[in-house]
Amino acid sequence: MTAQAVRPVPRPLSLLAELTYRCNLQCAYCYNPLDLGAYRDELALDEWLRVIGEAAQLGVLQIHFSGGEPTLRPDDLVAMIATARDNDLYTNLITQGTFLSDPLLDRLAGAGLDHVQISLQAADSAMGDAIAGAVVHARKYDALRRIVSRGKFALTINCVLHRANIDAVEDMIALAESVGAPRLELANAQMYGWAHLNRATVIPTRAQIERADAAVAAAQVRLRGTVDITYVRADYYDQYPKPCMNGWGTQFLTIVPNGRVLPCPAAAAIRSLHFENVKDRSLESIWFDSASFQAYRGTEWMSDPCRSCPRREIDFGGCRCQAMLFTGDAALTDPVCSLSPHRALVDAILDRDPAPGVTSAPRRI
Amino acid sequence: MQPECVPRLRPGVRLRAVGADNVLLVPEGVVKLSATAVAIISAIDGSRSVAGITALMADHFDTHGADTAEDVSELLDRFSDHGWIVVEQ
Numbered sequence: 001m002t003a004q005a006v007r008p009v010p011r012p013l014s015l016l017a018e019l020t021y022r023c024n025l026q027c028a029y030c031y032n033p034l035d036l037g038a039y040r041d042e043l044a045l046d047e048w049l050r051v052i053g054e055a056a057q058l059g060v061l062q063i064h065f066s067g068g069e070p071t072l073r074p075d076d077l078v079a080m081i082a083t084a085r086d087n088d089l090y091t092n093l094i095t096q097g098t099f100l101s102d103p104l105l106d107r108l109a110g111a112g113l114d115h116v117q118i119s120l121q122a123a124d125s126a127m128g129d130a131i132a133g134a135v136v137h138a139r140k141y142d143a144l145r146r147i148v149s150r151g152k153f154a155l156t157i158n159c160v161l162h163r164a165n166i167d168a169v170e171d172m173i174a175l176a177e178s179v180g181a182p183r184l185e186l187a188n189a190q191m192y193g194w195a196h197l198n199r200a201t202v203i204p205t206r207a208q209i210e211r212a213d214a215a216v217a218a219a220q221v222r223l224r225g226t227v228d229i230t231y232v233r234a235d236y237y238d239q240y241p242k243p244c245m246n247g248w249g250t251q252f253l254t255i256v257p258n259g260r261v262l263p264c265p266a267a268a269a270i271r272s273l274h275f276e277n278v279k280d281r282s283l284e285s286i287w288f289d290s291a292s293f294q295a296y297r298g299t300e301w302m303s304d305p306c307r308s309c310p311r312r313e314i315d316f317g318g319c320r321c322q323a324m325l326f327t328g329d330a331a332l333t334d335p336v337c338s339l340s341p342h343r344a345l346v347d348a349i350l351d352r353d354p355a356p357g358v359t360s361a362p363r364r365i
Numbered sequence: 366m367q368p369e370c371v372p373r374l375r376p377g378v379r380l381r382a383v384g385a386d387n388v389l390l391v392p393e394g395v396v397k398l399s400a401t402a403v404a405i406i407s408a409i410d411g412s413r414s415v416a417g418i419t420a421l422m423a424d425h426f427d428t429h430g431a432d433t434a435e436d437v438s439e440l441l442d443r444f445s446d447h448g449w450i451v452v453e454q
Contacts, residue, residue, distance in 0.1 A: 013395055061383065061395050088381060090390040114377040115392040154377020154392045182375070182448045183392060228448045 009249070009288055009297065011059030016254040016265055017048070019077060021068040025096055026133030027121065028198040028360030029162050029189040032068065033268050036364060039257040045076045047279065049083050051255065054283040056087035060253075066094035068257065071104065078107045085112035092117060094158075098136050100143040105150065115154040117185070118144055122159070123171035131164055133362045148180050156183040161212060161234075162195075162202045169212045173219045176227050184227050186216060188234035192266035194363045196325050200354040206237050236346055240311065241318025241334035248296035248320060253287065261286045263293055266321040270330045296320050301331060305339040366441045368416035368434070372409050372450045380406055391449055401426070405440055409450065415441060 021032050021039045033039075043051075055063065063084050070077050070093065077093075084091045092115040093108065100118075108116075120140060121131035128137035147155055157179075159165070159172045169186060176184040188209070189195050195202050204212070216231045223229065235242045245252050245264045254262045260275040261283065262268060268275070273292045287293055295301065299312050306317040317323075318334020326335040326345045335342040366372070379390045380403070387403045389396040398406065404425055408418045415437060423433045444450045 061381070061388070061390060062393075064393075090379065090381075090395075092393065114379070114390070117393075152376060154375060156392055225446050225448075228446075 010251070012055075012253050012287060013060065013251045014062045014064065014253075015055045015060045016064045016066055016252065017052075017070075017080070018067050018254065018256050018265070019043075019048075019065060019070040019073050019080075020257050022072050023067060023069040023096070023363070024072075024098060024134060025069070025136065026362035026364070027131060027160070028133075028194060028362060029160050029202050030194040030363040031190055031192040031266055032363065033193050033266075034197060042073075042257045043255075043259045043278070045079055047259065048076065048080050051278050051283060052080060052083050052089070053087060054278075056084075056089055058284050058287060060089065062090040062092065064092045064094055069096055069099070071095055071099040074099070074104055074107075078111045081108065081111040081113050090114050095119070096132075096136070097140040097143040100147070102146065105146065105152075109150075109152045113153055115156070116147055117156040117158050118147065119158045119160070120144070120172070120175070122165045122168060123175040124168065127165060127168065144179060144181070154183075155181055156185055156230075157181045158185045158187065160187050160189050161204070162189040163204045163208065164201075166204045166208050166212050170215050170219070173216070173223070173227070173229070176229075177223060182228060183230070185230045185232070186212075187230075187232035190266070191236075191325070192269065192321055194361070198360040199349055200358050201360045203236065203349060204234070206351050209234055209237055235318075235336050236350055238336065239338045241315050241322070241336040243315040244319035244322075244334075247298075247316040249287070249293040250297070253283075261290075261292075263296075264319075264321060267292075269321050270324050272330065296331070303331065303333075305337075305341075306333050309339065366415050366438045366445065366452065368414065368419070370415050370441075371412065371453045372415065372418075372441055372445070373411040373453070374406075374409055375449055375451055378449045389449065391447070401436065402440060405437055406444075 020042055021036045065077060081091050091113050093113055094117045097118040121128040125137040129135050157176050189202050191199050220229045249263045254265045256262060259277040259279050261278060262275055273295055275292050276286045276290045302317055306312050318337055320330045322334050323332045324330040327342050333340040335346050377392055380387055381390050387398055389398055404422060405418060408421050419434045419437045422437055
């Protein structure tokens with residue numbers, strides 16, 4: 001064991017608050033966990049308001065309200081945004097937009113909401129409805145247009161890219177441009193939860209990814225100063241994994257609907273860890289002292305090839321959840337890495353068409 | 366950015382003190398700022414022009430002329446590209 005300088009644990013910058021996993025859409029690429037029923041005992045409003053205060057004390061600067069669909073708890077959401085603003089936090093609502101009535105938008109604005117990130121499944125209405133598993137595209141598009149015309153919030157359109165819609169990425173870019181959205185996030189689906197279950201039908205081919213990479217790069221240049229396009233690449237076709245969460249327990253924390261606190265939104269997949277609940281312990285104590293947050297902090301937990309790798313401080317061993325889902329051991333090198341002895345497990349699901357008869361399992365409502 | 370342009374911060378873009386520092390809170394990000402950037406951002410009030418901001422900076426940092434104008438214009442262009450400020454012509 002080599003002597004290493006003990007570095008102080010940094011404070012978190014960002015909290016993802018998942019109010020509920022309930023949702024009226026059934027997207028096959030959803031990263032929510034499969035056992036949605038385990039999260040129906042949702043944190044009550046007074047517990048959330050206490051936790052928001054604790055988060056601000058801990059150093060959090062931004063809070064993202066998500067789910068599931070957070071506007072399914074509209075009164076609680078409005079109260080949480082107001083309390084977050086009272087604590088000087090930056091507030092972001094991540095929504096699919098089907099419940100954004102004008103009265104709700106008024107209340108959100110009154111509470112001081114800073115930013116709305118609204119999802120679209122596709123630019124085309126029929127494609128969007130098919131992916132969402134519900135007739136909702138027109139309602140979502142209408143909400144988007146009403147938000148733009150208010151000009152009250154910062155706005156980002158989010159579109160998750162996957163096998164069924166990635167070839168139409170230029171249509172989505174054209175939609176963002178025509179509607180006057182200042183920001184567009186094009187994020188390749190991450191293989192967790194329902195997306196992992198449906199990976200055969202969700203993961204695009206290499207040719208699809210390469211076409212999208214080129215189309216997005218060209219649009220980023222063409223629309224500079226008009227639409228700011230953030231592109232989240234798929235890492236399965238890459239040589240090295242993504243620096244997931246910028247390191248375990250360094251900047252981000254997620255509180256899931258039942259009050260458990262995770263270092264990453266997908267971490268519930270790691271069954272070997274016990275995640276503490278804000279009902280039992282303070283957020284500060286969970287962040288600094290809990291076994292789950294310490295488990296993969298820093299580099300001491302690593303084994304080879306990560307342990308001796310010059311990239312260990314660049315990608316932090318990649319994603320713990322991806323290691324878990326592919327190899328069954330969250331402490332191994334992310335199998336996306338070309339240096340991982342398990343890379344073949346990733347290659348086995350790439351660049352192949354789903355077996356005949358294989359269809360996506362719709363996320364349960 | 367032209368001297369007569371008037372920049373303002375976009376909705377959802379806020380300057381905030383964190384301890385002794387200031388950061389810019391933007392959609393899905395926290396931007397660390399230099400002392401110069403903080404001074405320039407603080408001078409944006411929705412009515413002051415780029416020329417006005419430049420004059421204020423020259424006064425504040427006791428610098429002059431062309432270099433200051435270039436620094437101010439460059440930073441505002443960069444922030445505009447990110448969509449953090451908009452400009453009224």
